[in-house]
Amino acid sequence: MAETMTTTQTITVGARRLEVSWAGVTHVGHRRETNQDSFLAEFPLFVVADGMGGHAGGEIASQSTVRRLHDVVDSADVGRSAIEGALERVVKDIAAHPETTDEGTGTTLTGVFIESDDEGSRWVALNIGDSRVYLLRDDHLVQVTTDHSVVQELITAGKLSPEEAEGHPYSNVITRAVGASELTPPDYVTIDVRAGDRFVVCSDGLTKELTDYGIQHFLRQHPTPGAAVDAMLAAALENGGRDNVSLIVVQVGDSSSTEDVHAE
Template sequence: MTFEFFSATDVGRARDNNEDSVALDETVALAVLADGMGGYNAGEVASGMATSFIKSELGRWLEEAAGTVSDSDVKRAMDICVDNANRAIFNAANSNPKYAGMGTTLVVGVFRGERLLLGHVGDSRAYRFRDDRLIQLTRDHSLLQEQLDAGIITPEEAAYSSNKNLVTRAVGVEDTVMLETHLHEALPGDVYLMCSDGLSDMLDDDNIAQVLRSNNTLPETAAALIAAANDMGGKDNIAVILARMEGRTSAGGRSWWPFGRR
């Protein structure tokens, strides 16, 4: 099985600079997305460091491994690369006053045939669109999510909470960080969406699913997602990575694609 990828970022309608960053290495089916935080341009520095470091280090390791390693080996490599990126950002933040307090969320995906190893830190998200149904694969590391889990607030109240952007875990803010990683089955026709909260705060799951089912190509879909988020206010930077698993289903001898006919 092979994957088609596309990525895009947008400054949105309320910010002057873009602190979101994306990186793809299609030769090893690696996707990385980060949403930076910090004063001045520090968030931009943190997210750029995270995506470039992980693409370089993990991408090189995956290329050298050439598919001969186990999923647990890949998970360990992801942990090590994220830990090294965390230390680099943390050290930069503590050695340069302009970068004090900077950090970044992170989503990293390694697509391995019919499996996806998906890791994340913070509240940037990953979704899967399959059989016309959208599922959120990541669970936010945020105060808001903890309040939801504890039953302190309802999902309806969460939509208007002032705690929406308070993350409980981020890359670069402490000397260590834990990457939460899960293994997912990937099927022909699946579409995976990684995004920053500039998208998920503006669009609910129904809105995202409607955009995914209404556009034919990945570039068109990414542009439509960004446009929809901006139409809803564009209150933050917007980052999007789309990955589609190429392949055909065998049911009834027919092919199924989520984006119309190819």
């Protein structure tokens, strides 16, 4: 099978020219009849949406989200206000769609985008739900986003350990989503643009089958986004493929600044 295509865009940050490369893939998995995941990987926005809510509901929500965010990319105005405006339109799309169900139709949304202004350029990670963004920096993998889930709230409160969370009966219950009701804005985390950084944007179909160590392993073993995406997808399917699997790998080449990740 041919390797997933890697796309590259050259950008200027300060006095430096950097190369941003990326590849993305989605797969129905082994146990689902339909794929309710959608993804968008078009510079400068890279997002994954994991839909939920009945047979068609999840597809409606995730596809509407990606379509509206694609419009934002086409407008060349990718920023927080434009993204939130698009998500407001998604809420209306979902509410008005004739196939929207009463089974909690909605979608997670997570990803990264380049934000630029007079002060420079930076990555911004955004998140609603339990899809995730990881960052591999200096050979160390960190989860940038925080899950909006019942289990994560229990972990944060000290009532559950990460190990206990793995098999918890509420492990799939999320506390925030893009759905047919008033929108709660995403959480944002800003990250400096640094050469060598590699992001993984993924639905929980990947993290159900691969540990953080496994994600780091495949990033180390495969230097291009296309090869890394293919390897992680193959491993997720081999480990069970219990859910739809979607992931994007984004990486930065050349040299840049050395500031740290910071949350707002």
